[in-house]
Structure formats: C-alpha cells, structure tokens
Amino acid sequence: MLVSAIENGTVIDHIPAEKTYQVVDLLGLRESDTPVTIGYNLPSKKIGRKGIIKITNKFFSNEEISRLSVVAPKIVLNVIKDYEVVEKKTVETPDELHGIVKCNNPKCITNNEPMQTYFNVVDKEHGVLKCHYCDKEQDIANVKLC
Amino acid sequence: MKKHNFVTIADLNKDEIMYLIQMAQEFEKHPNRDLLKGKVVATLFYEPSTRTRLSFETAASRLGARVIGFSDAKASSVSKGETLKDTILMVSNYADVIAMRHYIEGAAQYASEIAPVPIINAGDGAHMHPSQCLLDLYSIYKTQGTLENLNIYLVGDLKYGRTVHSLIMAMRHFNPTFHFIAPAELAMPQEYKLYCNQYGIKFQEHTEFNENVIADADILYMTRVQKERFSDLMEYEHVKDVYILQNDMLGMAKENMKILHPLPRVNEIAYDVDDNPHAYYIQQAQNGLYAREAIFSYCLGITLDDIINDKTIIKSKY
Numbered sequence: 001m002l003v004s005a006i007e008n009g010t011v012i013d014h015i016p017a018e019k020t021y022q023v024v025d026l027l028g029l030r031e032s033d034t035p036v037t038i039g040y041n042l043p044s045k046k047i048g049r050k051g052i053i054k055i056t057n058k059f060f061s062n063e064e065i066s067r068l069s070v071v072a073p074k075i076v077l078n079v080i081k082d083y084e085v086v087e088k089k090t091v092e093t094p095d096e097l098h099g100i101v102k103c104n105n106p107k108c109i110t111n112n113e114p115m116q117t118y119f120n121v122v123d124k125e126h127g128v129l130k131c132h133y134c135d136k137e138q139d140i141a142n143v144k145l146c
Numbered sequence: 147m148k149k150h151n152f153v154t155i156a157d158l159n160k161d162e163i164m165y166l167i168q169m170a171q172e173f174e175k176h177p178n179r180d181l182l183k184g185k186v187v188a189t190l191f192y193e194p195s196t197r198t199r200l201s202f203e204t205a206a207s208r209l210g211a212r213v214i215g216f217s218d219a220k221a222s223s224v225s226k227g228e229t230l231k232d233t234i235l236m237v238s239n240y241a242d243v244i245a246m247r248h249y250i251e252g253a254a255q256y257a258s259e260i261a262p263v264p265i266i267n268a269g270d271g272a273h274m275h276p277s278q279c280l281l282d283l284y285s286i287y288k289t290q291g292t293l294e295n296l297n298i299y300l301v302g303d304l305k306y307g308r309t310v311h312s313l314i315m316a317m318r319h320f321n322p323t324f325h326f327i328a329p330a331e332l333a334m335p336q337e338y339k340l341y342c343n344q345y346g347i348k349f350q351e352h353t354e355f356n357e358n359v360i361a362d363a364d365i366l367y368m369t370r371v372q373k374e375r376f377s378d379l380m381e382y383e384h385v386k387d388v389y390i391l392q393n394d395m396l397g398m399a400k401e402n403m404k405i406l407h408p409l410p411r412v413n414e415i416a417y418d419v420d421d422n423p424h425a426y427y428i429q430q431a432q433n434g435l436y437a438r439e440a441i442f443s444y445c446l447g448i449t450l451d452d453i454i455n456d457k458t459i460i461k462s463k464y
Contacts, residue, residue, distance in 0.1 A: 107271050109252035113230050133252025134273055137337055 009034070009056040011078040011085075012068075017041050020051030022071045026145065027055075027064060034058055047074075067100055069093045070143055073127070093124050093140075101129065101143045108134040117146060150445045151258040153267045155276040155312050160319035163283060163293075165450060169440035170284045170433070172453045177435065180458035181448060182211035188241035189215035190233070191268070192224065192248040197409065197431070198268050198277070202245045205438035210458070214241060231260055238263045243445050245277075264445035272306050278408055279312035281437035285430040286365055289404040293320040297362050301355060302369035302389050302414055304328040304335075309408045310369060311338055314347065324349040327359065329388050331381060332371065355389050361398040366391070366424075368407045368414055386412075393418040406430050 015023055020040050029036050037054040044050035059079060068075060069091045079087040099116040110117045110133055118132040127140030158166075187206040191199050194217060203213050214237075216222045224233060230248075234257045237244055245266040246254055254267035254274075269275040287293050298317065300310045304326050314324065324342070326334045326349060334351065342349050352359055360366055368391055376382040391405065393416060407415060407427040419425050443453060 105251060107249070107251050109230070109250050109256045109270075112250050113256065115231075115256065131252065133255050134271075135252075135337075 005083055006035075006037075006054050006056050006080055007083055009054065009058050009080050010060060011080060012053045012055075013050070013076045013078060014044065014046060015051035015053065015072050015075050016047055017049035017051050019072045020053070023051070023053060023068060023075070026067050026071060027060070029053070029055065032058070065089060065091055066094050066097070067145075070097065070101055070140060070145065073140070093121055093127070095121055097121065097129065099146055102146055103131045103134060103136065104138050104142075104144070105131065105134050105136040108136065110134075149262075149264050150447065151265045152276060152441050152445055153254045153258050153265060154274050155279045155316040158316070163280075163316060163319065166280055166437075166440050166444060167284050167287050169443060169450055169453055170280070170436040172450070173436040173439040174433075176456070176459045176461075177439065178208050178460040178462070179456055180210035180460065181453070181456055182206065182209040182442065182446065183458070185211040185242045185446065186240060187211045187213050187442065188237045188244045189213060189217075189268070190222075190237065190244060190246040191215065191217045192219040192246070192250075192253075194218050195247050195269065198247060201431075201434045202266075202268060202277070202438050205435055205442055208435070209439055209442060211242075211442070230257065234261050234265075243442060266441055266445060269308070272308050274312055275308045275408075276312055277434070277438055277441055278309050279316050280441065281430065281434040282309065282313055282367075282406060282408070283316055284437050285404075285406055285426065285433045288433065289426060290364055290402060293317070295321050296364040297323050297325070298365045298367060299325040299327060299360055299363040300334075300367045300369070301327040301391070303332045303371045304369070305332040306372060307369040310334075310367065313367065314338055314342065318345040318347055322347060325352060325359075325363070326350070327352045327355050327389065329353065329385050331385050355391075357395045357398050360395065362400070363403050364400065366399075366403060366405045368405060368411070368427075370408075370410065370412055370414055389414060391415045391419055393422055396422055396424055399424055 035056040039052035041049050073091055073093050075091055077089040078085045097119040101117060101119055103110045103117055108131055119129040120132060122128050122130045128137055129140055130137045189199055189202050199217055206213050230253060238261050243264045245268045247268040248270050251271040251273035253270045254265055258265040267274055267276055290296060304310055371386045373382055403424050404426040405424050409427060409431055
C-alpha cells in the first residue's frame with residue numbers, strides 16, 4: 001500500500017468496503033484534528049473488497065469499539081506504538097446495546113420519549129437485535145444509528 | 147420488599163401464574179373486602195378503553211382502595227407536551243400503584259423502570275395486555291379444570307391482536323397445541339411462530355374456518371378485527387367479515403369446549419351463539435374483576451395466605 005506506516009495510533013482493518021464511511025462517521029473522524037488515512041475498495045482475500053482506516057495518535061475506548069460492532073462486527077483494530085502492533089482488538093458483538101441503535105418501530109416508547117434505546121442481541125450469529133421495550137426484532141445489517 | 151410490577155406475562159413462571167389464579171379463585175368466592183383500605187390506586191389511560199378501565203377501577207373499589215386518574219390523555223398534561231416520565235413520577239407521589247394504558251409500545255416497561263411504585267400494564271399499543279391474559283388463563287382454568295395439554299384455537303386478527311400473543315407466551319408452561327386461524331393478511335407474525343418453536347409449543351395454521359376445523363377445540367378464542375390497528379382502511383373493509391362464528395358451526399364441538407372473546411365484539415360472533423352453552427365470553431369478562439383484584443394484591447405485596455385468612459371480607463346481608 002502506498003501509505004506510510006504510522007508511528008502511534010490505530011489501524012482499523014478488514015472493514016467491509018461499503019461500511020467504510022459508516023465507520024468514519026461512527027468514530028467522528030471527519031472532525032478529527034490528527035492525520036487520518038482512508039483506504040477504500042482495497043482487495044482482500046477474506047472479504048473481497050475492504051476498507052482500511054489509519055488514525056494517527058488516536059486510541060479508542062471500549063464504548064467506541066462496541067459502536068463499531070453494529071456496522072462491522074468482524075473488523076480488527078490494531079493498536080500501534082512505535083511502529084509496532086502492540087495489541088489486536090477484534091470487535092465482539094456485545095450482549096446488549098445501549099443508546100447506539102434506533103428502534104425501527106415508530107410506535108416504540110424509545111422513539112417517543114427522551115430516553116436511551118436498549119437492545120438485547122438475541123442471535124449473534126445472524127445479527128438479530130430485539131428491543132427491550134417493544135420486543136420488535138431487527139437485523140443488525142439494517143439498523144439506523146442514534 | 148421487591149417491587150412487583152405486572153408489565154408482561156412473559157416474565158411470570160408457571161408457579162407465579164398458578165399463584166395468581168389461586169388468588170383470583172379466592173376473590174371470586176369473596177370479591178368485596180377492605181384489603182386495600184387506605185390505599186390509592188391510579189388509573190392512567192392515555193387512550194380510551196372503557197371496559198378495561200372500569201374493570202380495574204371496580205377491582206380497586208371492591209377491595210376498599212380509592213381511585214384517581216384520567217380516562218383520556220386529552221384531559222391531562224400530556225396534551226401540553228409533558229413526558230411520560232414526568233407524569234409517572236408525579237403520580238407516584240400520590241398513588242401506591244399505577245395501572246396504565248398507553249398507545250405507545252413499551253411505555254409500561256419504561257414506566258416500571260423509573261417509577262418508585264409498582265406499574266400494571268393495562269395495555270401498551272399492539273404490544274402486550276397482560277391483565278387480559280390473566281383473566282383469559284383464569285377463564286380457561288375455570289372451564290377446563292386445568293391449563294395442561296389443551297387444544298386452543300385462535301381465530302381472526304392474529305397479526306395485531308395482542309391478547310393472542312400474550313396467551314401464547316403464558317401458555318408455554320402448560321404444553322398446549324395451538325391452531326392459528328386467520329386470513330393471510332392477518333396471519334400470526336413470524337416472531338411468535340419462532341417463539342413457539344423456541345419453547346417447543348405445537349401449532350398448526352389454517353385459513354379455513356368451518357365446523358370440521360374447530361371440532362377438536364377445547365378453547366375457541368375469537369378476536370375482533372380492530373379497525374384502529376389498520377393504516378389502510380381498504381384492507382380493513384376487505385378482511386373484517388371473513389371469520390364469523392355461526393351457531394350452526396358448533397354441532398361437532400367437544401362438550402367441554404368454550405368460546406372466549408376479549409370483547410368488545412362487532413360481528414365476529416353471530417348473536418345466536420350467545421345462548422349456546424359453549425358461549426363463555428360474558429362470564430369471561432366478569433372473571434376480569436377477580437383477575438384484577440389478584441393483580442392489585444400481587445403488586446401491593448399481599449400474599450395468597452393474606453387473602454385466604456382475610457378478616458376484612460364484607461358479607462352482604464342481602
């Protein structure tokens with residue numbers, strides 16, 4: 001790849017290509033004041049086409065990482081220090097999602113009251129979320145973010 | 147003491163359901179008491195439901211509690227834009243228990259998480275109606291002598307009819323066989339069929355509704371095709387007359403079979419069925435009083451022993 005390695009920061013790899021810009025938005029990288037490199041439509045043996053994002057001098061909290069699970073559960077975060085990968089974080093889909101995803105039921109209380117949404121992940125393999133309040137299920141691939 | 151809410155029937159295990167049914171049995175023997183004397187019950191009805199509200203308010207009154215509340219959100223601060231949270235917290239200052247009906251799904255669950263007092267779900271949109279479910283269970287138990295191993299036929303609007311959804315969940319403990327009889331437009335939603343599979347509940351689906359199909363029923367549970375659940379009124383006009391129970395369809399019915407209906411009915415049970423010994427829907431509504439007396443008691447920490455040994459029973463001289 002024609003982009004130089006970063007000294008310190010995070011490299012997010014194996015992003016399904018079409019999800020690349022959602023990851024950018026979820027992490028608020030458009031507002032970033034440190035250098036960000038976005039690779040899009042790169043060839044990948046595992047997933048066909050992938051995205052890679054390199055962020056200099058930025059390390060992500062667990063809360064930010066669990067947000068990523070909603071759009072791209074299989075991605076890998078490489079934590080870089082002194083040009084070395086010191087940690088590889090895979091994004092695990094959590095058992096519960098609080099305040100991350102909107103309920104797609106317009107009659108759900110979470111869409112009618114100033115409150116946090118709350119989903120149980122009822123099927124991690126197929127990515128099925130169930131609203132704690134109205135019990136409506138939705139596919140993790142089609143969610144809208146809060 | 148742990149706060150007892152009554153928000154969904156899915157929360158209750160088999161023992162808890164049977165415990166509530168035993169309570170309802172005691173209240174049927176002696177419905178008038180001063181067991182809740184000095185208590186204040188709030189009934190908050192964000193959408194009108196005269197039948198359910200009267201049943202809750204009668205249950206509270208017959209146990210000696212006083213009742214506050216509103217029967218229509220237009221008459222409350224909700225019309226001024228107050229949040230549910232504010233209303234619930236405000237009323238919690240006044241009442242010992244809140245029974246609430248809301249058009250928004252999950253409203254009662256949310257209220258139960260923020261309120262310091264117990265919340266009773268008197269219906270939340272198309273989602274749950276657990277007090278109706280308990281009176282249905284009590285009616286089934288009373289007429290069949292058991293809840294175990296019954297053939298239960300659900301007819302009509304199985305898509306929007308929340309009472310049938312609650313009934314499936316509550317019956318999972320009792321090895322039922324369900325038959326879903328509905329037009330394709332109003333068929334049982336996939337999520338409830340998955341629920342049946344998950345809990346090993348047997349079910350069959352039918353689109354035909356005739357004498358032969360219902361011959362094996364122990365319970366025939368009729369529902370109304372509810373106009374207010376349709377966004378497309380053309381669709382409503384198309385399906386509303388499809389599944390009507392006529393008296394001459396009951397010739398092959400089992401002797402113990404009873405017809406239930408959450409009421410109000412429009413035309414889905416012909417009026418000549420009313421005098422048939424299989425008809426049970428009017429008595430069923432009366433069972434709602436005993437079921438709701440049980441729910442108030444459960445939520446206010448009163449035990450079955452308290453009810454059996456109750457010294458406040460009012461025996462009328464007349």
